[in-house]
Amino acid sequence: MSFEKFHAIEALIRRGREVAAGMDVVSFDLFDTLLVRRIHDPDLVKLPVARFIAARTVEAGQPWPWQKVQKLRDDIEKQHRRETAKTFVDHEACYPRVMLEALVQIFGAEKGGALLPEVTDYELRMENSMLVPRREMVAWLRDLAAAGKRIFILSDIYLPASHLEVLVDHAGFLDQVEAVISSADTFLAKASGKGYALVRDRFALAGLKWLHVGDNPVSDGLRPAEAGITALVLHDATxxxxxxxxxxxxxxxxxxxxxxxxxxxxxxxxxxGENLHRSELYVEGFNFLAPLLGGFVQHIAEQCRARGIGKVFFLSREGWTFKRFWEQSIPYLFPDGRLPEIEYLYVSRMALAGASCAHQGLTRANADIAFLPPGNRDFRDLCRIFNLDVAALAPHLQRHELAVDTCLSHLHEGYVPWDKVRFYELLEDQAFQDEIKRQVAEPGEALHRYLAGAGFFAHRRVALVDIGWLGTIQRFLYEAVQHRDDCPVCHGFLFAATRGIPYPTTAGNSVEGVIYDRDRFDMAGSTILYARDLFEEACRAPHPTLNGYKLTAEGYELQFRGTDDNTGQAELQQDRYFSPLQQGVFDGAARYGAASALLGYSLPDYKPWLNCLLAGKLAFPRCREVTRIRQRHHLDDFYGRHVPKKVHVKGSRHLWDSSLWRLSLDPLLRLRYFLRHLRERIKE
Incomplete structure (x- = not known):
């Protein structure tokens, strides 16, 4: 008996349609025929399961290394196959029996038996994450079922049919199949030919014309041919x-x-079939941003577990994207569930700035932060940022020989250093500070009520997650609540920390940059500074920025910026433009979680590759990449409307601010900017 062999799936299906026209029954092999694996070795799916079981042993107080767990499983499976071989031709094993025995040896009979369903669910979830339906083959299967053919799936594997049905159902074609048959249930496999006889007898197929399709020349070719079954075998070189x-x-x-x-x-x-036509923005989100965000949230989860952090608060509008990415990726990485609670917190620099003064007043450091943006010039900008009444504070300025329009930033014309000295003396004026505290008392109380409702004060340790860059949001938030006895220890995690102004790190309030931190020399990682606005816009939540907190009789009210002005409309336009990019990020979240769980690596392992992505995409981008992902509009309410001196404007220009014609025609432009970037980083 012989069988037909094909080197392309299109050729096999073309021939299969011809042959199947005269057939009553069509059976398919499952793996590498109807489904393909992302990974080359199916046994690698067992490794994250071993790590999961090892995590459970830690909880049980008898920790096992995951390598020891995996070896035990392998040894038990080998023993089961040896026992099967004494009675059956096919040396098969059955997953539930193997895993139950392993769990009982590790945890004891009662706990091991109770843990089996949980372990099985995770293993099947990991299997599903690594399996992809072959679009053309599944489409043909559907056509055959619609034509009235009896469809069966036959597989030689240690997973029983009930488990395979979970995989087929996830792939979306279980309803087209009469039955799924696994060698693990009977120890009669295709490899010996016994499996075909079993199916023929069980489903009364004797006398019916039968076509089998698979990828193994022996199990799916020679053996069915010997049993009088027409066989087509796929040898897919691609x-x-x-x-x-x-x-x-x-x-x-x-x-x-x-x-x-x-x-x-x-x-x-x-x-x-996942290879659909996607926009270039979607591809950028999936290939570039998703791995970066994946490494970021995985690192945070690992640190939370290590430090005993009870809750993670995702801050600012970028936190909305971080939280959503966490929800889709982290369950793959930490299936034991030993994770902190998570919540998205509605905060912004503008909303928190005034509230941070309610107890401590306006500090010199916070006033200096207000004048970091080049567009801020005088006391009016300070009042805008901290939500202060200029008129009520004007008499205090006059006592110190200052006016509301006195230039307080060295970046602008008219700056006199002595005026800055007078301003610092003003900050030491108790009457001035009392007036500030009076003005922001209600927003400060509203913030406390909001945080209490969010459970901020209910945990001993919390994580605060933000995009970066100076840690201003966390600074303002902590200063607004640090005087409370129930203020938690705050562990800050920034996507990137530029540290342009020193952060007041204490035992109760720390901050670190994850993807990049200026305090850790990382030249390649520092290229993230080329396009900070890109990351803000790409990760921004689809709601307006928060302007402040309002105290009400019922508690508090969140006040958002309007979207009916030109700036608001421009921001909505930017959101719509970046929508495909964000979708690419979210679609990559589960893929990241599953892939990283299988590999068993974390951010330090991925960092060399991520740095390569950053340097290539940001420091040496193609013109098309700049055209695609450079933001169209960027709202920054912190930034005033004043124009600084030309020398400061020129010095603040970056590669991503360059015109497209210059990016296209100046061959040394990227190199010059990179050398400037190197000098700046080395001087830090």
């Missing part, structure tokens, strides 16, 4: 090459950290 590439990246990553991030990104890539 798929084998893809797996060889994955294998190479994974093997390289064992000794060379750079390849760990490359292996991660390879496992995240869409396959088969």
């Amino acid at each position: 798929e084998k090459h893809r797996k060889a590439v994955v294998k190479r990246y994974v093997n390289y990553s064992g000794g060379r950290p750079f390849w760990r991030g490359r292996a991660l990104q390879q496992l995240m890539q869409p396959l088969e």
